[in-house]
Amino acid sequence: xxxxxxxxxxxxxxxxxxxxxxxxxxxxxxxxxxxxxxxxxxxxxxxxxxxxxxxxxxxxxxxxxxxxxxxxxxxxxxxxxxxxxxxxxxxxxxxxxxxxxxxxxxxxxxxxxxxxxxxxxxxxxxxxxxxxxxxxxxxxxxxxxxxxxxxxxxxxxxxxxxxxxxxxxxxxxxxxxxxxxxxxxxxxxxxxxxxxxxxxxxxxxxxxxxxxxxxxxxxxxxxxxxxxxxxxxxxxxxxxxxxxxxxxxxxxxxxxxxxxxxxxxxxxxxxxxxxxxxxxxxxxxxxxxxxxxxxxxxxxxxxxxxxxxxxxxxxxxxxxxxxxxxxxxxxxxxxxxxxxxxxxxxxxxxxxxxxxxxxxxxxxxxxxxxxxxxxxxxxxxxxxxxxxxxxxxxxxxxxxxxxxxxxxxxxxxxxxxxxxxxxxxxxxxxxxxxxxxxxxxxxxxxxxxxxxxxxxxxxxxxxxxxx
Amino acid sequence: xxxxxxxxxxxxxxxxxxxxxxxxxxxxxxxxxxxxxxxxxxxxxxxxxxxxxxxxxxxxxxxxxxxxxxxxxxxxxxxxxxxxxxxxxxxxxxxxxxxxxxxxxxxxxxxxxxxxxxxxxxxxxxxxxxxxxxxxxxxxxxxxxxxxxxxxxxxxxxxxxxxxxxxxxxxxxxxxxxxxxxxxxxxxxxxxxxxxxxxxxxxxxxxxxxxxxxxxxxxxxxxxxxxxxxxxxxxxxxxxxxxxxxxxxxxxxxxxxxxxxxxxxxxxxxxxxxxxxxxxxxxxxxxxxxxxxxxxxxxxxxxxxxxxxxxxxxxxxxxxxxxxxxxxxxxxxxxxxxxxxxxxxxxxxxxxxxxxxxxxxxxxxxxxxxxxxxxxxxxxxxxx
Numbered sequence: 001x002x003x004x005x006x007x008x009x010x011x012x013x014x015x016x017x018x019x020x021x022x023x024x025x026x027x028x029x030x031x032x033x034x035x036x037x038x039x040x041x042x043x044x045x046x047x048x049x050x051x052x053x054x055x056x057x058x059x060x061x062x063x064x065x066x067x068x069x070x071x072x073x074x075x076x077x078x079x080x081x082x083x084x085x086x087x088x089x090x091x092x093x094x095x096x097x098x099x100x101x102x103x104x105x106x107x108x109x110x111x112x113x114x115x116x117x118x119x120x121x122x123x124x125x126x127x128x129x130x131x132x133x134x135x136x137x138x139x140x141x142x143x144x145x146x147x148x149x150x151x152x153x154x155x156x157x158x159x160x161x162x163x164x165x166x167x168x169x170x171x172x173x174x175x176x177x178x179x180x181x182x183x184x185x186x187x188x189x190x191x192x193x194x195x196x197x198x199x200x201x202x203x204x205x206x207x208x209x210x211x212x213x214x215x216x217x218x219x220x221x222x223x224x225x226x227x228x229x230x231x232x233x234x235x236x237x238x239x240x241x242x243x244x245x246x247x248x249x250x251x252x253x254x255x256x257x258x259x260x261x262x263x264x265x266x267x268x269x270x271x272x273x274x275x276x277x278x279x280x281x282x283x284x285x286x287x288x289x290x291x292x293x294x295x296x297x298x299x300x301x302x303x304x305x306x307x308x309x310x311x312x313x314x315x316x317x318x319x320x321x322x323x324x325x326x327x328x329x330x331x332x333x334x335x336x337x338x339x340x341x342x343x344x345x346x347x348x349x350x351x352x353x354x355x356x357x358x359x360x361x362x363x364x365x366x367x368x369x370x371x372x373x374x375x376x377x378x379x380x381x382x383x384x385x386x387x388x389x390x391x392x393x394x395x396x397x398x399x400x401x402x403x404x405x406x407x408x409x410x411x412x413x414x415x416x417x418x419x420x421x422x423x424x425x426x427x428x429x430x431x432x433x434x435x436x437x438x439x440x441x442x443x444x445x446x447x448x449x450x451x452x453x454x455x456x457x458x459x460x461x462x463x464x465x466x467x
Numbered sequence: 468x469x470x471x472x473x474x475x476x477x478x479x480x481x482x483x484x485x486x487x488x489x490x491x492x493x494x495x496x497x498x499x500x501x502x503x504x505x506x507x508x509x510x511x512x513x514x515x516x517x518x519x520x521x522x523x524x525x526x527x528x529x530x531x532x533x534x535x536x537x538x539x540x541x542x543x544x545x546x547x548x549x550x551x552x553x554x555x556x557x558x559x560x561x562x563x564x565x566x567x568x569x570x571x572x573x574x575x576x577x578x579x580x581x582x583x584x585x586x587x588x589x590x591x592x593x594x595x596x597x598x599x600x601x602x603x604x605x606x607x608x609x610x611x612x613x614x615x616x617x618x619x620x621x622x623x624x625x626x627x628x629x630x631x632x633x634x635x636x637x638x639x640x641x642x643x644x645x646x647x648x649x650x651x652x653x654x655x656x657x658x659x660x661x662x663x664x665x666x667x668x669x670x671x672x673x674x675x676x677x678x679x680x681x682x683x684x685x686x687x688x689x690x691x692x693x694x695x696x697x698x699x700x701x702x703x704x705x706x707x708x709x710x711x712x713x714x715x716x717x718x719x720x721x722x723x724x725x726x727x728x729x730x731x732x733x734x735x736x737x738x739x740x741x742x743x744x745x746x747x748x749x750x751x752x753x754x755x756x757x758x759x760x761x762x763x764x765x766x767x768x769x770x771x772x773x774x775x776x777x778x779x780x781x782x783x784x785x786x787x788x789x790x791x792x793x794x795x796x797x798x799x800x801x802x803x804x805x806x807x808x809x810x811x812x813x814x815x816x817x818x819x820x821x822x823x824x825x826x827x828x829x830x831x832x833x834x835x836x837x838x839x840x841x842x843x844x845x846x847x848x849x850x851x
Contacts (some may be wrong), residue, residue, distance in 0.1 A: 084757045091757050275754075385737065399636075405504045408511070408617060411737060416700060418781055447755045447782050455699060455742075456775025459765035461757075 001462070004030040004075065006328050007090055007103035009082045009270060012040020013062040014306030014317030015109035020065060021325025024070045026334040030101060031074050032092065034081040034451065039066055040111055041131065042314045055204040056313040065318070072467030075389070082110075084448035085274045089336040091461065093453045098461040105301050105328045109321065111117045112264035112285065112307035115424060116152075116368045119374045122260070123383055126231025130160040130254035130261035137163050142173040146255030149234060151222045152261040154365035155202070155313075158216075158257060162205035165212040172257060176209070177220035179262075180365060182243050194353030197315065223250060223374055225258055234258055243368030259295060262367040264311045265424050268443075269450040271297060271304050280439040282366060283359045287426055287443045293348070295320050295329035311409035312358035319354070321345050323353055366431040369432050381429070384415020384421045392426065396433045400441050403427060416452070419444035468661040472498040472633075474831060475656045475665045476522070477640055477679055479503075480510040481616055481817055482809050483671035484623040485824025491630035493832050498663050498674060499624075499632060500656065501674075502639040504622040509673050509816065512753075512785025514696060514733060515550060515619075515680055516709050517612035517818040520558055520572055521580060521716050526842035530822055533839075535581075537821035538612050545621035550615025550736050556709045557586070557595065558803055559730075559770065560603045565713040568604040572716075581610045597705055597773055613709060613733060616817045623824075635661060638733060643668060643682045653683070653805030666819045669807045669827055674751075674786040674811040683803045687796075688848050689811050692750065695745045695759045695768070696714035696808035700778045705771075709733035711744075712770065719814060720793060730766045742772070743765045743790050746787075746814070755784050795819060796845040797826050798835070807831065808845045 003104060008019045011033035019031040031038070041044055042303070043062055052352030054060035069076065090101045093434045107216040114129045116122065126145065128438040130152060133144050143164060148171060150161050192199065209216055223235045223245070238249035263286055268278060271289040276297035278287050289304040297304050303324040306317030375381075377390030388408045395409030403419075403426055406412060412418030412426055419426075423444045430441045449458065474481045474490055479501030488500050493547035501507070517538055518723060520530040543553045573583035591598060591605045621808045638658035645651045656663045671782040672679045677687045711731040718727035731743040745759050768775050790796060790811035800806045809827045812819050826843070829835050 086757050089757075094628040114497075255762075399504075402504075404507070406622060408504070408506060414698075414737075414739075414781075416780055447784075448757060448760065449779055449781070452700065452778035452780045454776050455779050456765050456768050458761060458779050459775075461761045461764075 001100045001102055003102045004028055005103065005332055006030070006105045007032065007101055008107045008109060008216040008237045009090070010037035010040065010109035010111055010306070010308075011076070011078070012109060012306060012317065013042050013065065013314040014321040015040070015107065016062070016069065016146060017318040017321030018107045018109060018305060019074050020068055021322045022328050023074050025329035027329050029074045031076050032080050033078050035428050036079045038069060038076060038078060044135055047162060056201040058201065058313070062314055069313055077099040081451045082270060083451050084454055085270055089124060091448065093451075093457055095450075098453065100462065104453070105303070105333065107303045107305060107321070107324050108274075108308055109306045109317070109326070110267040110270055110308050112266050112311055113420060114261050115263050115265045116260055116369070117262055117371050117374070118379050118381065118425065119222055120376050120379050121227065121231070122225055123227070123380050124225050124227050124231045126227065126256055127258045127260065130156050130259045133257070133259040134160045135165055136289055137167045141167065141171055141252050142168050144257075144259070146171050147255045148173045148257040148259065149175055149177070149253055149255045150259045151220070151236070153179040153292070153367060154261070154263045156261050156263070158202060158205045160206055160261070161214065161216070162208040165214050166208055173212070173214050173251055174253060175311065175390040176214060176216045177222065177236060178216065178218050179239060179243070179368065179371065180222045182218045182240060185364060188364055191356040193356070198313070198357055207244050221371060221374065222260065227272040231258055239371075243370030245371070263350070263362070263365050264307060264312060266308050268308060269446040271302070271308065272446050273448060273450060274299055276302060277305065281310065282438070283362050285362055295324045296327065308318070310358070311362055312354060316351065316354040316358060319421065322347050369428060372428060372432050381413045381425060382410070382415060384417050384428060385411040387412055389429070392429055393433060396430055401430060401434055401436060402440070403430070403444055415445045418446060418450070470498070470661060472663050472665040474498075474502060474667045474669060475663050476669045477656070477777070478671035478673060479505040479624070479634065479636070480508055480671065480673055480773050481620045481623070482673065482812065482823055483669075484620045484627070484835060485820040486669050486671055486809055486827050487627035487632045487824075488623040489824040489828035490831065491627040491632045493717045497627070497632040498635065498665070500635045500638045500640060500658055500663070502637075502727055504636045505624050506617045506677070507664045508675070509721040509785045509787060510620050511617045511789070512570045512696070512783050513814070513817060514695065514731065514743055515616045515817055516556060516731070516733060517614060518556060518608070519576055519579070519611065520556065520608055521665050521719055521815065524575055526592055526839055528575070529839055530843065531818060532579055534579065534819050534822035535610065535612065535798050537825060538614065541623075541821060542553040545622045545626055547618070547625065549618040549622045550613065554611065554613040554709055554733075555607060556611040556716075557591070557605045557607050557608040557649055557666070557713060558711055559591070559605045560713045563603050566603045569604070569713055573606045573625060575825070576608060581608070583608050589818060595707055595710065597771055598710070599772055601771055605655050607708070611709070614735060614817065619820070640679060643679075645683060651802065651803045657759055667805050667807065667831060669809055671809040673816070674788045676788060676808070680806070680808070680826075685800060685803060685806070685849070687792050687810075689787045690748060691751055692789040692813060692816065693747050693749050693784055693786055694743065695755060695763060695782060697742040697760055697763055697779050699740040699774065699780045701744060702740055702774070702777055703734065703738035705740065705774065706732055710770065715744065722773070726762065728759070728762045728766050730770045732771065734766065739780070740777070751759070751786065753784050753786060755782050785814070791848075794847070795823065795843055797823050797843040798840060798845055800849065801846050802849060
């Protein structure tokens with residue numbers, strides 16, 4: 001069986017940073033990513049075409065990590081998913097087959113996935129997430145349609161709006177609809193302190209919007225997406241500061257593409273599978289592994305950084321990666337206490353303001369539960385098994401008060417995505433129907449393989465006898 | 468909260484639900500207590516095959532046959548879709564020697580009055596074209612059934628509740644009280660939410676029965692035996708019948724401590740294919756072991772080579788209540804008046820659930836004196 005000193009799952013800014021920090025201290029590192037290129041979602045497309053000057057220190061620094069990567073003695077395995085974890089043994093799958101990798105230390109930096117609050121018609125072709133549209137634009141230089149509407153909430157909405165507006169190709173971004181109201185932002189102004197670089201990024205995106213003259217409207221949400229075979233129009237409505245629809249404010253927009261997104265949910269499948277302790281923190285984006293000051297989880301030798309440990313953005317992920325990388329080097333005897341402390345303290349100092357900022361963003365842009373009123377009985381909740389909201393609500397009223405119990409009534413969490421899409425949504429529905437706090441409702445418990453792998457490949461994994 | 472019952476059933480899995488269903492038809496005041504929620508343990512972590520071919524001759528086969536008949540009746544009686552299918556099963560033989568064993572099995576089943584049809588290699592390929600071409604043959608058991616264990620549990624419970632059975636969820640049993648004098652008959656069940664006065668308790672707590680009856684000083688010889696199942700992405704119609712390899716029966720009968728793997732496959736209502744099976748003694752651990760799912764996948768690829776490209780989307784593991792003679796414990800415990808057991812079914816609990824509920828309810832309302840009941844009497848383990 002293959003062995004390494006440090007395995008890093010996820011080669012986004014956080015994973016890159018952890019891997020490089022540890023490698024530079026002399027640790028033998030294997031860096032894994034399921035995509036065929038390193039960089040994660042944040043640096044998607046950066047390797048091929050992003051030769052323009054960076055818009056922020058965060059971008060500059062993360063791009064530098066990518067540039068540094070080839071010169072490091074890091075075993076980079078892209079196109080490789082980690083589908084199982086048992087003790088310090090990882091189960092890997094790539095086009096070349098399945099294999100084991102045993103590591104003394106493991107850093108889990110698997111990022112986050114997008115969260116969408118549904119509405120009637122959200123599964124029509126032509127409706128996609130902000131991230132999906134951004135991938136098309138950033139990586140392939142194409143746009144998903146001609147008449148595009150963006151809606152949702154949060155920083156990605158602004159970033160995606162800017163990227164899509166600038167891609168051009170005869171397509172028009174008609175409007176951008178942000179569900180929150182700027183007035184509520186004032187309550188959080190203090191958290192901006194020490195976060196100039198994040199404001200710089202925001203301003204860069206906003207400028208692009210202004211240049212293109214794309215209207216950015218606050219306090220609006222999509223009520224429904226219309227069309228028979230694919231999206232042809234959307235109904236939008238004003239919403240008040242409580243997230244409630246303002247009567248008679250609806251209007252129809254003729255569009256062929258709707259991009260939606262309401263922030264992120266941490267990808268915790270691997271930390272769950274590893275048996276790490278988790279807790280529900282809404283200000284971190286939901287369920288996250290509990291970590292100490294060096295991002296070690298409750299399982300010794302397993303670290304969780306970046307979005308996996310709580311939604312906090314790329315800069316924060318890079319700092320956390322550095323800290324975890326240093327700690328791994330210390331634990332493996334590659335650094336002494338003094339060397340560790342000298343490197344660690346300045347990084348730690350930067351994390352405070354970042355944490356305040358991400359907590360602020362997560363609180364500010366957390367989709368208002370009142371938006372769930374837009375989910376009609378007919379709205380699909382589970383796309384894999386075509387479960388509708390009406391069935392889910394009936395099950396809740398009949399006594400399904402945890403996600404685990406809900407599975408007794410409706411086939412949610414049992415389809416192809418294993419509840420990655422519907423899990424947080426169902427938890428919200430149970431919470432809003434019963435008033436129970438999210439931590440009592442729980443989350444789906446993943447089991448291997450956390451990403452689907454072919455039966456034949458699983459069967460060919462070297463068995464016990466061949467270890 | 469204090470309340471009264473004629474009978475308290477401990478355990479909201481398929482066995483407890485079946486006991487509740489059959490007792491509810493006798494007009495008694497029944498309460499069922501469940502530590503978590505219905506079908507939260509073994510009944511949601513197993514397959515749904517109702518088989519006769521794994522039963523030994525004599526009492527076990529007779530019990531299985533009765534249960535098969537009851538399942539067919541339940542399809543009429545229960546007002547819910549619980550995934551019931553008269554699917555039949557095919558037992559597969561890799562070699563001629565195995566096919567010979569299959570032939571004997573077929574004879575046994577036929578003698579019991581059920582159907583069995585010997586298939587040579589060609590006939591097998593005709594029925595199941597996706598099977599590996601090198602198999603020696605198989606036996607089709609057309610009367611075997613398939614149910615969705617979780618839905619069946621809920622359907623039986625729902626029917627029982629309509630007839631007045633009270634279900635207490637999130638109610639772990641803390642104590643079972645006995646009369647201080649005389650025969651020391653059972654007098655109450657205490658949960659963290661309620662004290663239920665009752666002269667009669669049925670322990671249907673499956674794997675967890677040992678801990679339950681310890682409260683009245685009984686040491687049950689039940690051990691958890693772990694089983695894994697893989698879920699393959701939807702391939703409706705890929706296999707036409709539930710399939711299992713001839714070696715399945717011997718892995719079940721084996722008491723070996725190490726891992727036993729035998730190929731089992733069934734298509735669920737949604738079109739996913741469940742692949743099993745494994746048995747091992749590893750205590751209470753319910754986490755999925757990567758080595759075990761690898762072994763199951765490898766075995767499944769041997770029998771269904773063209774399923775190799777189909778994605779495995781998840782796996783799960785559950786604990787089966789193993790009893791030393793591979794037979795369930797159904798009936799009263801003489802040394803504890805008022806205590807009845809309905810446990811120890813290992814991997815046959817889904818199939819045997821209806822007959823277990825029926826037998827226990829008969830024990831409670833009438834004294835049962837039959838050869839069949841005697842074969843499963845719990846006192847065979849408590850010689851005084």
